Amino acid sequence: MNLTSPTLTRERVRHEFAVRPMTVTGWRDITPRMRRVTLAGPMEGFVSTGPGDHVKVFFPHPVTGELHAPRVAPDGGIERPQGVELISRDYTPLVNDRGELELDFFLHGDGGPAGDWAARVSEGDQIDVAGPRGSKLAPTGADWFVLGGDESALPALSRWLRILPETADVTVLAEVHDADDEAYLAHLAGQNRRITWLHRGDALPGTTALLEDAARAVARPGGVGFFWFGGEAGTLKPVRRYLRRELELDASTVECSGYWKRGEANHDHHAPVDPEDPEA
Ligand SMILES: Cc1cc2nc3c(=O)[nH]c(=O)nc-3n(C[C@H](O)[C@H](O)[C@H](O)COP(=O)(O)OP(=O)(O)OC[C@H]3O[C@@H](n4cnc5c(N)ncnc54)[C@H](O)[C@@H]3O)c2cc1C
Incomplete structure (x- = not known):
């Protein structure tokens, strides 16, 4: 640790x-x-x-x-x-x-x-x-933010972008079907608000490693970073493992919330994204 x-x-x-x-x-x-x-x-x-x-x-x-x-x-x-x-x-x-x-x-x-x-x-x-x-407010004291998710989290991502100060350094990783979906957040992009669109194409939602791959590739400048992800629970498990286990980031700097689960109706977002490591 x-x-x-x-x-x-x-x-x-x-x-x-x-x-x-x-x-x-x-x-x-x-x-x-x-x-x-x-x-x-x-x-x-x-x-x-x-x-x-x-x-x-x-x-x-x-x-x-x-x-x-x-x-x-x-x-x-x-x-x-x-x-x-x-x-x-x-x-x-x-x-x-x-x-x-x-x-x-x-x-x-x-x-x-x-x-x-x-x-x-x-x-x-x-x-x-x-x-x-x-309400769980945005953290204070973070130097930069990485926010990610699929379509279910686009409204939350828009809230993050509106609530964080204009000066906040934010990278958004958004998994969507194709370029037609980008209009949802595009107007909230800016010089220090970079949005990386991850096109799933014909793959079914909740079946790709796009968010994990993007999380692994994202630049991590110095200072304190904060990571927030919302989306299909199974796709967020490796994201959380990467952040918490491989990078050994503190739980207070990482939140991964399972907004839905493939093949499951009414998924409970309080259920841990990683049942083997249910702390967060
Ligand atoms: C805190 C929180 C905030 C959320 N905010 C939003 C929001 O603003 N907008 C939004 O669209 N969703 C949002 N969601 C996700 C939404 O609650 C779920 O997608 C929910 O399961 C949809 O209910 P349903 O009745 O359509 O499908 P359900 O009856 O729950 O599921 C039926 C089938 O549809 C599949 N399914 C459910 N959701 C999705 C999905 N997103 N993509 C693909 N397949 C799916 C299930 O796996 C299941 O097979 C949020 C979830 C949480 C926990």
Whole structure:
């Protein structure tokens, strides 16, 4: 173990639990595979200050159309309805200039209530949005950042690029299908914000070593670096192993979050990316 590996601190902020009934007011395709859904609803008290924040989105049952979600109990806790099926998935909240909540859905086409809902969305559709329950802020004191992920993490990557100071030295490694997907982040690139696009082509999402190869190839200047990756859990395992085991970087400077898992519905992102090394 490299005991001299630098460390970083990240502040955590808790938010009051809230479940917001939201109505679709519009949608548009940012790229051929990323659909932005704009929502209206009670946004008072909505706070989201961490780049990797998520909300839990509750969807209507695909057959019955019934929508069920937890409620805030009188004591402020969570009250879950009994005897009904709750259908939820995690998404990255975006708030537009008008203060409206927007969610960007990757139209992955592999079934699933969230992807299917987004593919058929229309004005007036309703969902419930819980959270974010807390925010993990960007680290302070890092000299440079390497941020990476696949389409599921593009919204989070856009948040990182907006939240980090203009002067921050950032390299983004983004795995996508092809050049048509680049418009999603391209406008956030800059002199000290380099975006490396990794085209998967006809390979299925979650099956390539593109992110690992790019992480291995990325320049690591002096000073303290911070690495954040979000995406398919299996593809992030070797990324994390490289950073934590081979480079012996401190856990506080590396975050790899399994946003989904190939062949698994509703993957729990709290599950360790590397079950043999579950510390982070
Ligand atoms: C913190 C966090 C934030 C997230 N933010 C976003 C976001 O802003 N936008 C976004 O699009 N996703 C985001 N995701 C990922 C999203 O929650 C998952 O992709 C989710 O599984 C989609 O649900 P589903 O109902 O469409 O598919 P599921 O029912 O979960 O899965 C059905 C099938 O689809 C496959 N699948 C699921 N997701 C993908 C994918 N991304 N690519 C290819 N195949 C897939 C599964 O492996 C499974 O075989 C986030 C996840 C986390 C943990």
